[in-house]
Amino acid sequence: MPTALRIGIIGGGIAGLTAAYRLARQGHRIVLWERQRQLGGQAAAFPLLGTALEYFYHHLFLSDRDIVRLLEELGLADRLVWLPSRVGFFARGRIYPLSSALDVLRLGVVPLPDRLRIGLVTFYLQHVRDWQRFEYVTAEQWLRRWVGHRAFERVWGAQLHAKFGPRAGDVAMAWFWNKIYLRTQSRRSLFERERLGYILGSFNVLIDSLAAAIQEAGGAIHSGVGVEAIVRHENSWLVRDSSGATTLVDVIVATVPSPLVAKLFPQLPETYRHKLLGTTYQAAVTLLLQSRHRLSDIYWLNIGDPDLPYTGIIEHTNLIPPSYYQGRHLIYVSKYVEQSHPYLALRDEEVLAAALHHLPKVNPSFSPEWIEDYWVFREHAAQPIVTLRYSEQIPEHRTPLPGVYVANTAQIYPEDRGTNYSVRLGNVVAAMIADDLRQGRIAPSTRVSGSSDR
Ligand SMILES: Cc1cc2nc3c(=O)[nH]c(=O)nc-3n(C[C@H](O)[C@H](O)[C@H](O)COP(=O)(O)OP(=O)(O)OC[C@H]3O[C@@H](n4cnc5c(N)ncnc54)[C@H](O)[C@@H]3O)c2cc1C
Secondary structure, three states, X not given: OOOOOEEEEEOOOHHHHHHHHHHHHOOOEEEEEEOOOOOOHHHOEEEEOOEEEEXXXXXXXXXXXXXXXXXXXXXXXXXXXXXXXXXXXXXXXXEEEOOOHHHHXXXXXXXXXXXXXXXXXXXXXXXXXXXHHHHHOEHHHHHHHHHOHHHHHHHHHHHHHHHHHHHHHHOEHHHHHHHHHHHHOOOOOOOOOOEEEEEOOOOHHHHHHHHHXXXXXXXXXXXXXXXXXXXXXXXXXXXXXXXXXXXXXXXEEEOOOHHHHHHXXXXXOHHHHXXXXXXXXXXXXXEEEEEOOOOOOXXXXXXXXXXXXXXXXXXXXXXXXHHHHOOOEEEXXXXXXXXXXXXXXXXXXXXXXXXXXXXXXXXXXXXXXXXXXXXXXXEEEEEEOOOOOHHHHOOOOEOOOOOEEEOOHHHOOOOOOOHHHHHHHHHHHHHHHHHHHHOOXXXXXXXOOOOEOO
């Protein structure tokens, strides 16, 4: 009896590539489809200034152990650097440093008693382990109660609004707890600045290495080719892609956003489809500026000021020095919006013009002359919205369809989505498939002829 499965992976982001890598090394025959011409999904990078840079800003936390282990396994550990970062909060027209516990006590946007409450609540949340009770209360309800209305509205409420807009009130406390809890894992002590990780040469170093390992193990990667339709064919799945080709596989791993999984598999039973279609996402629009000068000395600037209509400003070259980028400063101006928001439809020049108007608020000496080049990137499924009782709504990795698995960012919980967790998704689903094969829940089709028209 053959034991090698024909496995189709939909999506060449970090989750799809990790799953493909693990399964190819188990001896299975892999076909991976990626709709974009480039692999890497949300973590991909493009060539810039003699190196490469992510379309969307990226760093790692010290708690991101799965991706660090994968980098070590691929012989890339020496490319990973850990550097101190500076965090800030923009409110009431100025930047407040927010890198340490002492900075919280100096956060002048609220009076001292409010700062003490924020400090105490932060300390408390850092030590909570039984997060499950936070599934039943929204972040807004819980935080208003414990830090008070004024502190909530000026600090955490303002940040929630900057990320989730009109959906801010729906976000569960479980999501917020995790942000505070994990972030402090990147700090050795309360008074030390957090350290963040970055792969020198960009996440493409990891993406390229995974792709090479998949191909070395005999896997096929079709980039620039999206999966369009899937039908059951005897004991296999027949996959039709955007090149018009069809491929027969025994097993499918879908790493694409949940609503797209529902569309690709109309035969899924209603209860499972309901979970897929119940997932909603915030979109992200990121403007990347190549500047002659530094905008501020902060790496990660959270925004809680209605006069500056962005979610954050991430000055990449305040983490990785400008010397890596021919002396240029690289600044991401990031805005999360609902998927129907008109900002997503603005032309690139309009996105730039708006930012040039607003950036002097961050640094009064900023001038449009500083900008040598700019790019605008958009991602529709950037952030799953974690609502109340989210755990009950997550679709299982094993779907009710034979040999069909889902591994996407909406299943990451209680942690927030991130490259580390997409590596974990890939690892988990590959181990699940190995187990299902051992247990006889899935099996290679015995039909060998006519398996693909590729
Ligand atoms: C603005 C922003 C900032 C971020 N910052 C960080 C950070 O600092 N640190 C961090 O760790 N993470 C960060 N992330 C998150 C991280 O990039 C993602 O969570 C992770 O890369 C998701 O990987 P994935 O493989 O699960 O999904 P994706 O990267 O979304 O991959 C899914 C892939 O499926 C492809 N696809 C879609 N439809 C089809 C189809 N029909 N056929 C074939 N392929 C298809 C897509 O093109 C995509 O490549 C950030 C994300 C954004 C948007």
